[in-house]
Amino acid sequence: MSSRRDPGARPGSRPSSRTQSRPPVRRDGTQPKRRTAGAPPPPPRTRGSRNLTGRAAVVLLVLGALIVSYAQSLRVWFDQHQQITALQQEIRDREKRVDQLNDEIARWDDDAYVRAQARQRLGWVMPGEVGYRVIGADGKPIGAPPEPVGPADAEADEQKPTWYTKLWGSVEGAGKPAVPAKPPTVKPTPKPILTPKANR
Numbered sequence: 001m002s003s004r005r006d007p008g009a010r011p012g013s014r015p016s017s018r019t020q021s022r023p024p025v026r027r028d029g030t031q032p033k034r035r036t037a038g039a040p041p042p043p044p045r046t047r048g049s050r051n052l053t054g055r056a057a058v059v060l061l062v063l064g065a066l067i068v069s070y071a072q073s074l075r076v077w078f079d080q081h082q083q084i085t086a087l088q089q090e091i092r093d094r095e096k097r098v099d100q101l102n103d104e105i106a107r108w109d110d111d112a113y114v115r116a117q118a119r120q121r122l123g124w125v126m127p128g129e130v131g132y133r134v135i136g137a138d139g140k141p142i143g144a145p146p147e148p149v150g151p152a153d154a155e156a157d158e159q160k161p162t163w164y165t166k167l168w169g170s171v172e173g174a175g176k177p178a179v180p181a182k183p184p185t186v187k188p189t190p191k192p193i194l195t196p197k198a199n200r
Contacts, residue, residue: 125131133141
């Protein structure tokens with residue numbers, strides 16, 4: 001079979017420009033408008049453009065949930081970080097206090113420090129020395145060491161009722177009705193009798 005060729009066409013050459021320049025005919029019978037060389041092509045239509053907003057909403061929702069969860073975690077982390085910092089500062093303060101107490105314990109091993117504290121706190125003097133006290137206007141020595149605190153009075157403690165005796169006394173008192181107090185009797189004062197004076 002011989003294929004039909006244009007009379008002016010050569011084998012291996014491109015078809016004539018007439019066939020290329022004709023735009024295809026649409027189904028409704030109209031021909032599409034030709035594009036000019038300077039006009040930009042219309043934007044391509046995508047089938048998923050409507051689904052893009054739904055997907056974007058889901059992505060934004062997931063991002064919002066992640067931000068909320070991470071914000072809560074960051075808040076907990078920040079609170080714990082502040083607690084750790086405060087506890088570390090407390091540890092440093094207590095270590096300083098322990099060092100001060102260890103220094104004081106080491107000082108008590110020195111006999112001269114013990115003598116100085118005995119003079120200052122207890123008012124003691126060495127044998128052969130004379131101690132002086134300055135008496136204030138109120139009759140008490142100025143700068144006197146504090147008086148030693150004796151044991152608590154055992155008799156006063158024994159006289160105080162215990163908690164269970166107070167409780168039992170309140171139970172007994174609740175079972176007895178309160179007796180109304182009698183009003184005091186008031187004696188009526190006699191009224192003075194007025195007698196009319198006789199006319200003279």
